[in-house]
Amino acid sequence: MITHFLLSSALILGVGHGAGWAAQRLRQPYIVGQLAAGIALGPSLLGSTAPGAYRMLFPKEIGTALTGLAQISLAVFLFAVGYELDLKILGDRARTAVTLALASFAVPMAVGSGCALVFRDQLHDLGMPHLSPAMIVFAGIALSITAVPVLSAIVRENGLANTVPGMLAVSAAGLLDVIGWTVLAGTLLRGGGSQPLDWSWWALIAVVFMALMLLVARPVLRTLLWRTGLDPSVRLALLVGFALASAGLTQFLGLHAICGALLAGVVCPREEGGTLDPDLLRPLHVVSSLLLPFFFVVSGQAVALGSLSATGWTAMLVVTGLAVVTKVGSGTVAGRLSGLDRDVARTVGVLLSARGLTELIALSAGFQAGLLSRPFYTVLVFMALFTTLLTQPLLFVVRRLAARDRIGSEGDDGSWSVLDRPRKGTPAAPVPEAG
Template identity: 70%
Template structure:
């Protein structure tokens, strides 16, 4: 394919991706579902399973192999920007006097699904072999199976909380705070799993990679924030927001490159860069930084969904795959809701609020898809099992809203009797959320 032909194919494919994904997201919103559900569905529909089966000629013309590197590059760039924003917004200070409840819920909602997923991987090795996994699973594969059931999507959950009027209520704050802690735990375990895996991208053995990763993390946490504050916020004339944004995105890309070089995924470097990025005076978020981050992420994330959808192979799903999808979805929903509800109840929340917390922490969505994509690239998943888990993520996200309505119906109480608003502990105002993307 000539360079001119590749450029023209890429431009045409990009137009289709953007229009289809954002159109599907708008439709999902109209159906009372998160925006991301529509985008994920569009990404799968534009892949080989649907478009490739219905119109193989059109699929080959729209997505020739020559443009795959460009699509992947756009996908990774959007992912870095999105996760940088997620890390920047991660603020565990919002826990306030509900810290112990959120910690209890987070630990329960991680440990129970983790044990169920890892246990099933060990018990059903023969069935997993039918899905392309080796009969002798590595420890990393077993741990990753547990992580896949343990993840909660903070952006999607926050969007659901906001759209249901729960943002300033006790169950809403507890669920979002617990999800933030779940992210920290989940990404830490996932990083350890990938460090212990076999990564051809890094010639170093895993102990060296772990040591270098720990050193890089310590350097970022201790040195990066004061240095960035001095460079970007410490000048006499405050740096223009556009230049500050460009430098911070470059910083995130550099951090992502380092973690990828160490045998980790770019997601870890992007998150870490967001966590250490300096805030405004008093710890508030910089709106001149958040707004363009959200805009860029919202515009380009559909490329990530399409690239992820290329690996979803419905045509290769056999009877074992469909049974596995039912079992995994059932476990994903019941272990999350059950453990989250029980932990919230034991922490002092009433029955209805505890049920709401349990349902909310079962939402997955984009965070799950990012982890699954990283696991597939690291060789911890086969493509058929990846397909199963992608549809599990979609199903659990779709079920969140109906289950919330069921909880409200069981509670039989009007919206006005919900708990009073909880204000941000620093300035008494609501915080901006990356969930505006979803």
């Protein structure tokens, strides 16, 4: 089993990061390649084309070890996400960012939950025998999520980091993440299966735990790990252990490990002035990016293209279309109502449609909690992949529309800088320093 585990780990790391590099060469986010690699190494492709090689590389006996590595990578990644989460960046754009976040969450949430009720017969064909309230809410969550890490990468790679649409999209997505993770945690607690206590008692325990984390954990960590002058490597190890312990406690409480890891990052002390500690952040990114292919492969094991009927393929097209239209539409309309220029509003709407890793994390949690059947999980995983792939082409379309609308204007070269111009009569939003 050690031989199988080492060979499969070598394949996962090589194929995962190789696919990520190839995706970047195609002007797609690194995470898209890793997600595609995880699906390719699963039963749908490798398992169907080379079943003997698949059984040799991924025997059932090593499943626990691979899942353990996947959970560690996920906990470290979400710990870093929580540590970087800072709603103070909203600044003077707070009202616009809040409007964008609420609209781009509420509209997809309503459409997703409504469609789950309307198309319950089609969901029954996808292996969803009954629809509980938690399943209906989760269907809405699946459409409403925006992936902040993928969004940030797209913003940087397109030169939008210091523009109004780039800053607004990242700010709104950060706030949307807070809303989304909160609703997701409540949904998992309510629909997470049998528990020894009534769910309301578990909810009370979870609230007490989160209050202790938010009010007590930060000053205690600062006293023990910062003021004692610990070596940065030792402090990193202890904080990762803290994140894993928090993830384990929330898993026990029925909130899933992702909630504890994210909360541990949120309460982790910052440097003076609220800045992030580079000695902590840099190795967190290195460790999580190195191990994340294990999470994609473990998630890909549940993807079963062969289980999809005509209803499943139709659902994939419909869900992907709804996911794009609701996000782009709600973001654009909310931006216009907030006084943004038409081109800026379009760009923000397209950026908020990016999903990627955050969507896959939520889907995996829902699948483990029994809120998704395997065929419906497969549909939603491919929705996450397609919506992320479509973000770059949609940005190109918006860019061309912006250039066409401004043909003849002085100095217009079709660059992204045109999207940084505030609408006439609207004060320009301040642009922070790079980094």
